[in-house]
Amino acid sequence: MVETKSIEDKKLWEAIFHRKSIRKYKSTPLDDETLSRVRNFLEELIPLKEDIKTRFMLIGPDDIKSLIPLKKAPHYIAAFSEKKAGYRVNIGFMLEQMDLFLSSQNIGSCWVGMAQPKKDILRETTLEDVILLSLGEADETVHRQEIGEFKRKKLEEISDMNEDNGFLEPARLAPSATNNQPWYFTGNENQIEVYCTRPNFIKARVLKKWNPIDMGIALYHLWLHFKVKGKNVEIITDNIKKDEKKGYAHIATVIIN
Numbered sequence: 001m002v003e004t005k006s007i008e009d010k011k012l013w014e015a016i017f018h019r020k021s022i023r024k025y026k027s028t029p030l031d032d033e034t035l036s037r038v039r040n041f042l043e044e045l046i047p048l049k050e051d052i053k054t055r056f057m058l059i060g061p062d063d064i065k066s067l068i069p070l071k072k073a074p075h076y077i078a079a080f081s082e083k084k085a086g087y088r089v090n091i092g093f094m095l096e097q098m099d100l101f102l103s104s105q106n107i108g109s110c111w112v113g114m115a116q117p118k119k120d121i122l123r124e125t126t127l128e129d130v131i132l133l134s135l136g137e138a139d140e141t142v143h144r145q146e147i148g149e150f151k152r153k154k155l156e157e158i159s160d161m162n163e164d165n166g167f168l169e170p171a172r173l174a175p176s177a178t179n180n181q182p183w184y185f186t187g188n189e190n191q192i193e194v195y196c197t198r199p200n201f202i203k204a205r206v207l208k209k210w211n212p213i214d215m216g217i218a219l220y221h222l223w224l225h226f227k228v229k230g231k232n233v234e235i236i237t238d239n240i241k242k243d244e245k246k247g248y249a250h251i252a253t254v255i256i257n
């Protein structure tokens, strides 16, 4: 059982280095067998914070309304959560597992912040609607071929660790809303302090909701990397250090051994 899980983890880890957002989909829905694999995987998502109630619904294009013109995908996963401290970080951590799973199965996906489930769907739960993930058969190349195709900040821009910081590469490649990459890492390979840049006043209006999701995504990439390398990883989110680093909010401490 444990071995099967580690093979699955390795596939998700490999997807980090090839995944990309897919925005062009074939209109035909995924077949029933694929959809049932997606549903099964939804049951297996690992929470960052076990005490937060979450729900994930697989819905169709007619169930969502877009805030901007959008060529719809054949399917969406709508993520809902209880509103507790760290709930958006938790959803980012959980739904990124699905993003990587879909990429590993050659299925296209994209985080969608600019759309929402319609009222009928919202009425099905009392939980807060957090974010959508679109999915379907890609109508463009589904993977990146080379790391150079990722538009990302350099390692030295997201960390002050000068050497031996290759373990940050998976977090560096994480997707984020408007590709703003708000993360910053200090420490070393045994203990990493994870920070989020505080956006300026204008950007904050847009990014306030999404930055915590971005941070959950990067935390999952970091966690998965150390897991695949055979390490024990603990992510502590209830020790938030206020004002420790100017311009940044402390999000978590990651302990690796």
Ligand SMILES: Cc1cc2nc3c(=O)[nH]c(=O)nc-3n(C[C@H](O)[C@H](O)[C@H](O)COP(=O)(O)O)c2cc1C
Pocket: 019, 020, 021, 022, 023, 110, 111, 112, 113, 114, 115, 131, 150, 174, 175, 176, 177, 178, 179, 210, 213, 214, 217
């Ligand atoms: C929280 C979140 C919200 C996003 N919302 C949208 C969106 O509404 N529309 C869209 O086209 N892409 C959206 N994206 C995708 C990002 O633009 C994309 O991840 C980023 O540009 C990096 O590109 P990549 O995913 O291809 O590596 C979102 C990503 C995240 C993490």
